[in-house]
Amino acid sequence: MNKMTGLSAAGxxxxxTEPLDVLIVGAGISGIAAARYLRAERPGDSFAVLDDNESFGGTWLTHTYPGIRSDSDLHTFGYSFKPWIGPPIATAGEILAYMRETIEENDLAGTLHFGARISTAAWDSDRKLWTVTATDKATGREHEVSARFLWMCQGYYRHSKGYTPDWPGMADFAGEVIHPQNWPEDFDGAGKRMVVIGSGATAATLVPNVTDQVDHVTMLQRSPTYFRSEKNEIEIATKLRRLQVSEEWIHEIVRREIVLMGHDFTERCFSEPEQVKAELVSVARAYLGEAFDVDTHFTPDYLPWRQRIARIPDGDLYKALAGGKASIVTDEIERFEPDGIRLKSGDLLPADVVVTATGFDLCAFGDVAFSVDGQPVDFHDTVGYRSMMFTGVPNMVWVMGYFRSSWTLRAEIVAKFVIRLLDHMQETQKSRVEPQLRASQKDMPIHDWADEADFNPGYLLRGQHVLPRRGADPEWALNQDYWTEKDEFEAIDLSDEVFAYD
Structure with missing residues (x-):
């Protein structure tokens, strides 16, 4: 049994040894979805799931800091085919249990291969195969695994370490510096002053959940973030359960309502941004009171949804600040000193422990060295078809989820597309496919992948040089609207000239 999850031993x-029909890279929320769709829709296909970690779960396995929880509701972050029963914002443990049930219910355990670190992926046009080199971390032995189709579900950031800026004087700091992705199992904060650097979902989760472990915690942010504070309950789900409606129906109804409400909220962020801004800030003011400097600490200078809006269920961050167990400082770091952090304002922020909740270290394709017919692939030289297939790269799909909606919504859209694509290739007896610009698109303007004016988190902007590029036409752009994509993907004509087969 797997010690982390209780899952029976994987493969x-x-x-x-024999070429697979499909190789899935990554056993997180996307990889398990991919495996389930293959099992359900193409039961005759041979496939395997490889993951660098010791178990499934991805983010929910590797992140162990206090309070780790979802930042999206589980009715949409969970799978469409498996009802979520519980509060919408869930803990990592609850999500892992849900994924374990998915694996068991769909007989996927034997397809999972853990501790497999992939270093290379090479496409051979003569054999019409991908061959990946994977090292078994337990034995150190290298293995070659071949497959006709490669499904990259490993996410977009490096799980082994997070991003920490190199501030001046860090070597002089006498205390402990921790990144949330590498939280120590034996952490003891008793009597210590903690500073959490950051203002996103990780910082907002950590601060209220560490107050009982340290003497005091301070959230240090360079600039404010928007937060949505809502009751950790879906009222319609509670009411439907009282009416004894089946969980399958509840899941579908709640999913549709959340998707619609999310779409409407996003539309309002762009059609009436100042009003949405005022509403979000007013919630902070209601929790913290008129004496609290909400203008400085919770009023961003950008408009809503240009960066991710973090959720704080039941206002727990605001409550921690209002109760005095936590505080917040908005300033920039000048340097680290032995006793704490010197701010650009000149103030010294005392600290025994500093937590750098400063974001992800972007890793778009899992640090895998890709090649096609012996030539290295630089994904920044490719253009992404619907942010999932790339010019010059055959028989491969990459899952990039949504930032403004739940990641899993797009993972399932892509999964359904892949099933259709594999069916089409089987029916037409084609063994190779890659996207290509239409004849009418040869002069289409090409840009870096992230649009700074639309969505501009730091980790994406820092990693533009390793990401594919996007085109001006919608099918070559990064679309963050599930409401339109759910219909557009279903309408994709697989015989269209945008797909080159042989």
């Missing part, structure tokens, strides 16, 4: 790399 060995040594058993993967």
């Amino acid at each position: 060995s790399l040594e058993t993967l």
